[in-house]
Amino acid sequence: MxxxxxxxxxxxxxxxxxxxxxxxxxxxxxxxxxxxxxxxxxxxxxxxxxxxxxxxxxxxxxxxxxxxxxxxxxxxxxxxxxxxxxxxxxxxxxxADPSGAPATPSWRFAARYSLSEVYQFRYIVESYAAELAALTHTEQEIADLKECTAAFRKAARENNLVAYAQADFDFHNLIMRISRNKLLVDMHQTFASVLLESQRLPIERRGNLLIAVQEHDRLLEAIAIGDPEGANYYMRKHISMAGSRAGLPPSQLP
The missing domain is CATH 1.10.10.10 (Winged helix-like DNA-binding domain superfamily/Winged helix DNA-binding domain)
Incomplete structure (x- = not known):
């Protein structure tokens, strides 16, 4: 076979x-x-x-x-x-047997990067991108972020795990582009497959999917009102919480 x-x-x-x-x-x-x-x-x-x-x-x-x-x-x-x-x-x-205990998801990029390294990278890069986005966004870009958030919420309510992870990635990818920093954008796109995989891991635990949606809501609000410190704070908090949901122990959280 x-x-x-x-x-x-x-x-x-x-x-x-x-x-x-x-x-x-x-x-x-x-x-x-x-x-x-x-x-x-x-x-x-x-x-x-x-x-x-x-x-x-x-x-x-x-x-x-x-x-x-x-x-x-x-x-x-x-x-x-x-x-x-x-x-x-x-x-x-x-x-998989749906009646059995959920399997432990494997981190398929383990030979290249540890999961904690990926979340450390996201914590540093995406929090600064969120800060820049709060200073540089347009009305259309806020509308695009709201569209991503709506898709994220819809996927959560429908328990559509595949669409949920994709909407999560799209939201973060859009914030990187709104930052107007081409190097940050290129870095995020270069490692897109690694980052998307890191955003799929938390959903394996099948907890309350709307928690992350609420985190996106707070982050979007800070960006929309032009609050760079708030955007930085809510992104750091969101990444750290996502790392916890992905299974990282407290000692490895950013």
């Missing part, structure tokens, strides 16, 4: 500097998310049952009419949110 190997994603961690296109933000993740939805449908209608080994990667990609790179991304999302579980030794994935 063909081994489903996500290690190639680690090689792609710094290979995606392009800005997220508008259509991707509007559709909530494009082809990868549609692939996730198709796989979730297979799980929910019984074509893939708890404990079943997923078909070989080449067969799944062919059946779903997607590239293997897209399939790898979809499988990574499902693994992160706990709907599939890696077999011991990395020999593919099986469907």
């Amino acid at each position: 063909t081994k489903i190997d996500l290690r190639e994603d680690e090689k792609e961690a710094t290979a995606q500097p392009a800005e997220l296109p508008r259509e991707r933000r509007e559709t909530g993740g494009g082809v990868a998310q549609a692939t996730v939805a198709a796989l979730q449908s297979m799980i929910r209608d019984g074509r893939l049952r708890p404990g079943d080994l997923l078909p070989p990667q080449r067969d799944l990609a062919r059946d779903l009419n997607v590239s293997r790179a897209t399939l790898r991304e979809a499988l990574s999302i499902l693994a992160t949110i706990g709907e599939i579980v890696a077999r011991e030794g990395g020999r593919g994935f099986v469907c």
